[in-house]
Amino acid sequence: MDKIAGRLTVFFEEPFWVGIFERISEGKLSVCKVTFGAEPKDYEVYGFILKNYSHLRFSPAVAAEVKERAENPKRIQREVRRQLEGAGIGTRSQQALKLQQALNLQQEQRKTERKAAGRKMREAEKERRFQLKQQKRKEKHRGR
Numbered sequence: 001m002d003k004i005a006g007r008l009t010v011f012f013e014e015p016f017w018v019g020i021f022e023r024i025s026e027g028k029l030s031v032c033k034v035t036f037g038a039e040p041k042d043y044e045v046y047g048f049i050l051k052n053y054s055h056l057r058f059s060p061a062v063a064a065e066v067k068e069r070a071e072n073p074k075r076i077q078r079e080v081r082r083q084l085e086g087a088g089i090g091t092r093s094q095q096a097l098k099l100q101q102a103l104n105l106q107q108e109q110r111k112t113e114r115k116a117a118g119r120k121m122r123e124a125e126k127e128r129r130f131q132l133k134q135q136k137r138k139e140k141h142r143g144r
Contacts, residue, residue, distance in 0.1 A: 008021050008022075010040065
């Protein structure tokens with residue numbers, strides 16, 4: 001059974017607060033960068049995760065080695081403390097973000113999706129108006 005691990009790192013990147021979502025599944029790391037704006041509170045971050053995680057666009061997967069978690073609670077506590085002291089994101093995550101930025105995949109996908117959705121809505125509205133106009137013409141022609 002494959003293990004899936006996730007991590008969120010929130011840090012200040014002038015002038016905004018940024019969150020880096022890391023997802024490791026099947027030995028591959030994919031990353032998503034989210035800009036929060038003002039410093040988010042813990043409950044705001046948690047609410048964001050619950051509400052928007054399924055809509056996040058992750059970068060193309062990069063090979064990564066999955067480390068087995070130590071079961072010793074003191075060791076886990078030390079690791080958490082070390083991670084909190086060290087600012088920034090891991091080098092694998094940086095590689096994934098650079099790959100993503102080089103491709104500009106995330107922004108371009110959203111842009112094309114927005115354009116396609118907008119075009120579809122405009123065409124649907126245009127078709128609806130045309131059908132309404134045709135229906136009025138037929139009713140006038142019938143003398144109603």
